[in-house]
Each structure stands twice: as C-alpha cells, then as structure tokens.
Amino acid sequence: MKAFILAAGRGERMRPLTDHTPKPLLQAGGKPLIVWHLERLAAAGFKEIAINHAHLGAQIEQTLGDGASWGLNIQYSPEPPGALETAGGIATALPLLDEQPFLVVNGDVYCDWDFNRARQLTAKTAHLVMVANPAHHTTGDFSLDGERVIYANGKQTLTYAGIGVFSPSFFAGVQSGTVMKLRPLLDAAIAAGTLTGEHHTGRWVDVGTPQRLAELDQELKNA
Structure with a gap:
C-alpha cells in the first residue's frame, strides 16, 4: 500500500513563517512536521510515498530527498503556483499511486492515528478519519451513522482529520492538472451512501497558525 502526503499548500495563516519555508518543513519537537509522518509511515511498514508540492517545493x-534516510522511496508530484487543491492534487498524482487504494495524509497535521489500520480499509471507496471538533472549528464537518458518513441532522458533528483511505476510482472524474477541492467529491459520496469514516479519539493537531505550531513544539519537547 502506498501513501500520499499533501504538501502543496501556501500556508497563508502561517505567514511570515511560510514566506521562506514551506509549511510541512516548519519544525515541531525538533523535526519538520512532515518528518513525523515519514517516521510513522516507515514504522508502519510503508515503503512507497508520493508527495505533492507547489510553494517552495524545491x-x-x-530536505527529504529520495526518502532513503527513513527506508522509504519518495516520489514527487510538482504543481503550478497556487497548487491544485486536494482533489486536483491527488488526481494529478495518481500515476505515482498505481491502481490500489492508498492512504492520504495532510502534511500540516500532527496525529497519532495508527497508519497500520489503513490496510484494513482497502475495500472502501473512500474512508475518512475524523476527530472531535477543535476550538477553531466548533461546527465540525460531518456526522457518523455507524460507519457511514452523513450530514449532521441533529447528530454530533466531527471534523475531518485530513487523513483518509481512497480508491483511485474515487477521483476518476477529475482530470489531471485540474484545480478542484475534495469537498464536492465527498458530498457526492455522501449522497450515494458510499462514504465511510471513523472517530479517532487520540492526539490530533491542525497546525494551522504560528500559535498552534508553538504549542505543539512545546508539547513534543516536553514529551
């Protein structure tokens, strides 16, 4: 099973830190955010990793090279300035991901979800890892009815963690090089009743602001 790390975002809310450093390379606990992912992916037995990039992608x-430092093989999917959004970026990188379901991880989150579990989800067309709503996103994104992802309808909402397992077929209607967000595809899957998910109750941080980065940095240094 391969993994795809989303690392093309500009990181506007992180400025001025991201004016000269791409967001996934900002450090927390003594190492770049994306390296935490690489280490955990390697520990979970992943070997093949694809990473997209745009802003300061070089x-x-x-920094990461071919991934040999972690026992990985990393391939890159460069995107034009401004990037292609999540669905567009994944669709463009599909040639690097073969024809099997793959794990997707946002490069700007910190999470202790067990990447080994991804291999148990390969029968799903699209499966989202969700977490309790953080203080900066109290309205959440979706709800769960068992394993099926639904809209709130009075139920407790959860926030998409930026981690999921997807089949290449989920992006079949997205042309390579197209700028497209993930949400329209998720909405269509909810309407079709095919989107599944789970509630992760462990540690998760959306490292979206300098303050949250500083807090995570201190937490990891104290751990």
Whole structure:
C-alpha cells in the first residue's frame, strides 16, 4: 500500500513563517512536521510515498530527498503556483499511486492515528478519519451513522482529520492538472451512501497558525 502526503499548500495563516519555508518543513519537537509522518509511515511498514508540492517545493525535495534516510522511496508530484487543491492534487498524482487504494495524509497535521489500520480499509471507496471538533472549528464537518458518513441532522458533528483511505476510482472524474477541492467529491459520496469514516479519539493537531505550531513544539519537547 502506498501513501500520499499533501504538501502543496501556501500556508497563508502561517505567514511570515511560510514566506521562506514551506509549511510541512516548519519544525515541531525538533523535526519538520512532515518528518513525523515519514517516521510513522516507515514504522508502519510503508515503503512507497508520493508527495505533492507547489510553494517552495524545491526545498521539500532537497530536505527529504529520495526518502532513503527513513527506508522509504519518495516520489514527487510538482504543481503550478497556487497548487491544485486536494482533489486536483491527488488526481494529478495518481500515476505515482498505481491502481490500489492508498492512504492520504495532510502534511500540516500532527496525529497519532495508527497508519497500520489503513490496510484494513482497502475495500472502501473512500474512508475518512475524523476527530472531535477543535476550538477553531466548533461546527465540525460531518456526522457518523455507524460507519457511514452523513450530514449532521441533529447528530454530533466531527471534523475531518485530513487523513483518509481512497480508491483511485474515487477521483476518476477529475482530470489531471485540474484545480478542484475534495469537498464536492465527498458530498457526492455522501449522497450515494458510499462514504465511510471513523472517530479517532487520540492526539490530533491542525497546525494551522504560528500559535498552534508553538504549542505543539512545546508539547513534543516536553514529551
């Protein structure tokens, strides 16, 4: 099973930190955010990793190289300035991901979800890892009815963690190089009753602001 790390975002809310450093390379606990993912993916037995990039992407390639430092093989999917959004970025990188379901991880989150579990989800067309709503996103995204992802309808909402398992067929209607968000595809899958998910109750941080980065940095240094 391969993994795809989303690392193309500009990181506007992180400025000025991201003016000269791509967001996934910002450090927390003494190492770049994306390296936490690489180490955990390697520990879970992943070998093949694809990473997209746009803003200052050359720095990501220079820092991570071919992945040999972690026992990984990393391939890159460069995107134009402004990037292609999540669905567009994944669709463009599909040639690097073969024809089997793959794990997707946002490069700017910190999470202790067990990446080994991804291999148990390969029968799903699309499966989202969701977490309790953080203080900066109290309205949440979706709800769960058992394993099926639904809209709230009075139920407790959860926030998409930026981690999921997807079949390549989920992006079949997205042309390579297209700018497209993930949400329209998720909405269509909810309407079709095919989107599944789970509630992760462990540690998760959306490292979206300098303050949250500083807090995570201190937490990891104290751990």
